[in-house]
Amino acid sequence: MNTRVRLSIERQVSFAEGSSFGDTGPYERLTGSAFFELDPNDPANANVVDFALAPRNANGLVEFRADLDILKPVDLARGNGCLLYGVNNRGNKTVVRVFNDAAPDNDPLTLAAAGNGFLMRQGYTVVWSGWQGDLVAGDGLLTIDLPEALENGKPVRGKVRQEFIAEQEDVLWMPLSGAPSIRCYPALDLDTTHATMTVREHERDPRVPVPPDAWAFAEAEMVDGALQVRPSAAACYMKGGFKPGWIYELVYETEGSRVMGLGIVSIRDLVSMLLHDAVDASDAPNPLAGHERAYIYGASLSARVIRQFIYDGYNVDPQGRKVFAAAYPHVSGAGRLFTNARFAQVGRYPRQHEEHQWPSERYPFAYSTTPDAFSDSLDCVMKRPESDPLVVHTHTNTEYWNRHASLGHTSPRTGDDIEFPDAVRVYFLASAQHTSVMPSPDDICQQRSNVMNNGPLMRAVLTMMHRWVTEGTPPPASIVPRRTDGTLVSPEEALAAFPKVPGFPTPASPSRLPLYDYGPGFDQGLVTEHPPQPVPGKEYTVQMPQVDEDGNDLGGLRSPEVMVPVGTHTGWNLRRAGFAEGDLASLAGSFVPFARTRAERETNGDPRRSIEERYASHEEYMRQMAEAVRQLQAAGFLLEEDAERYIEAAKSRDPLNEAAPLAPLTLSKAMPSPSASVR
Template structure:
């Protein structure tokens, strides 16, 4: 591993974080090589077909970005590794309530300073080999596989949903086409995933280059229609090398004093490594990356040591990633309407090793790290949306709905009635029918990060799992006739989930294997439509409306299909308004006779969570003040 330091500068306008002091940023590029014959690299798809140097090693480079205490002696001797999401940094936004920026520099970019006040050295690095340059995105340059110095060619598949009706439209392909002969490729369109495909004639599309096609869209399909392009592609990136890149960079930062040319590791003191523990955090794509990283055995470094001591994977659902494949597309992930057929969401789903009643295989996310004694302590946190879209019930049930165990080194937490990514992501989806769910879960994440550290470093058990279970009657069918969603004027409960079956990927497009379907369940709700199990933040425990994990696409955008959002249906202000509209849910005045009553109940709910170590004391005050400000603003 060789580190090229590009810049070192003060961070956050020299803001001081209590006893930790100021922070500095170290930005650079790491160059490395791997032995393709090493047993711990053998599972990387096409690693044996990557070009090698004179020593027989496969070379790559990646960007890295480090925020560390300016005086490392004042830090907590821990790395907090935030897995980038399509090259973007997430942890400061999700844990510090900071703006979502990729070059945090100002005092405002530190948000509430949580990670800095704890003393972490926060590390990011590129791992995804198809991230474009720009916007301070962190990239990895990974090799292209070849066969006897000739391009590898195979059938590849792209899917496009435009969310507009402009035509013609030009789209980029995931891999270069091997030929510009239109007869070798196929473009189809369908309105919904389950609909028959309509084959589009060559008059509807043409190659603009071997990496782009232009589509003249037929008028009978709306903005949410699914366009599917199947074509002979060439030059697959050895994308699975991204897992090894994370493994080896983190191991270097933790254990090595200097890199290959003698330059010091930026996380050393007096010539010695200054790190005792390493934690990982990943949200959405990044959380799926961590599940896949563990499953594929990358938490064991090349010296047999554990890479991550503890990790938090959030809103990942039961999925893994489309990374360690020949023609990988890491940005894809299955939802009810989008990307359903890409190969990243098959068994195993749970951390426990089980036998799949659908496909007959035996496996578990922890199987490899258990064999090498390198498993981390794990917290997986899920939003409600990830039961509907991410099939999170498969973390605790087999494919037929039978309950399965949760290993002792794993905790599972549901953020009850909160949408994927929290309320701040709503601006990314302008085609939803209903008002998005505004609830946020950052306060709980901060408390869990503290609990994870105490679990790893001191052996203090964290809060028990708070997750719906079949045995407790809190994990149920989403079927409209049994789910029990309350009648709300103007609202249609869909009963839709992202269905799953075992797939046959030997054909394109892939096909479901008949009869090999998995049962998907969702959390139980109360009479208001808010979820019962899990961690109910004060905003949910003392509600001003119904918060759901599902939302629907509006007319013109594949109407009625799910969108990756929740919904919010406010209660009527008064009993009179409620009765006039036909809303059966008690109004705000019926629930909270006085303004003080609402704030008092919020404070009580916050205190209960603090007593369970599910929020921090500092966040109790924030939550109560926010509730008081809400009432005052009305």
């Protein structure tokens, strides 16, 4: 076998202060490194761009290493036999945060890091590893050291495009990568006349050239009232500062590209070894030997990793062994990745205003076979039924407005509904935003953020997925808006139905998806058109969920807060004046409460019924909330412990009481009794 994975466990410590998690008992944390040796000539690695240009060791193999982090039961026999691989998001560990309602923590050790303990109480072993090859080590980020592509012993050269958007005043310079945690492609030449800089307020506006003397490859700061500018091949300085919200685009020459496609391959080979082998490549014992199956979870960028992983056929290892029994991608939109490319910028992705032309959204979009709108292709994400995992997929309203989600369940050619494969379930979390715990860009948004907690529905979906694998019990049918029943409509129809609430403007349009020309080498991982050009007359059709009279989504899986609302929840928010006003504010949603009384709403001109017109008393509000909880429990979309959390939160808030805040419910994050288990 020409694939070798060796583990180095450098630290083994107690997790959560030695607390016991129900039947599973206490957990421990193992941290260290995974070392890889892969064969560039192995057919299993044939599509990795520039793999042939990576340096080789004496055995003709390519070497690299990745950070490794594991949370496991001290006694594996007390676990549920499932290895849950959490795809990190830009190096951040998210799977425990999401399912355990825990605070963000890249060094999870304390009891607080366990949150409500859900994954531990269910007996999962959680594994993370570095996969994203352009991250800078620090702040607990998981990294991977990928080899560099060399031509005749020298780093490859080429042009790259960067985009900068300052979301605050007085920003003088920015890293070329856009963020300090991302490794940049350095400028080969600091002469700005050899590069191209443009600026525009909105994505759809014409690009306006920025004169070469108005900016520099440099860092800058004010020291004792004096401006100090230091030349740098890794930074961009704008004289007078960047205009907040405006899009600056830079094209320049660079050198040095890592073999980024190996990042996803490393997930395959690491998990396969942990799942199937008793020892690693050095004959050291596998610390997770004996697990019966593996699952993979990821959200946003990490969910697109999963979709790309499946599409590329990586769910079978070089020995022909299946890797993941099931996969849970959350809020991917219709996208995959553009990481297997020369000069890849892994974390960039298209939204209406930001990074709109980055190529992570491209055909095929759906799990089932569809015809492309602009070619003769017939393709799909899942095309290897013998090795593909079972899939449960969830997304929110944000993914329709800003991430082209409708293309995941409609035909790109006709816009009609399509059916999902038998091995796939997709659930639309109605009226939710991209993530309930995302930092809210309130300084650029017109409305408060929609921080409705998606965790309860997601815990139920994960539980359904586990039973699908272990018991053969299929989850309920997919729940997405449909053209056939009028719950999936054009953006214009959705906006026309949205209530006209003073002070609550709606988007002019969603994020569109033109077909772009990235150059003749695009399919081989080479982008040569900077910026890419839209192909005239070719744009994919995106559609939106229809809304009810309150502006809340139809056609999806509604949480109790949407079934018994105190306001309008959306997956979109608009940028305020001074920050490209009116464009969608990245992935933020909105929450706008109802008026308390009929008199208040009539005074304000609000067409939505007031709180008092919906709920005659706190008891009536509680009755409706209890019925909503009962319905979701009966359908399998709410676990008992989360049903109790909703009831407890609703009891503590009387929406008729003017002293009670009208906001998404704050659900208890406390750990339930040790017996709370749904295994």
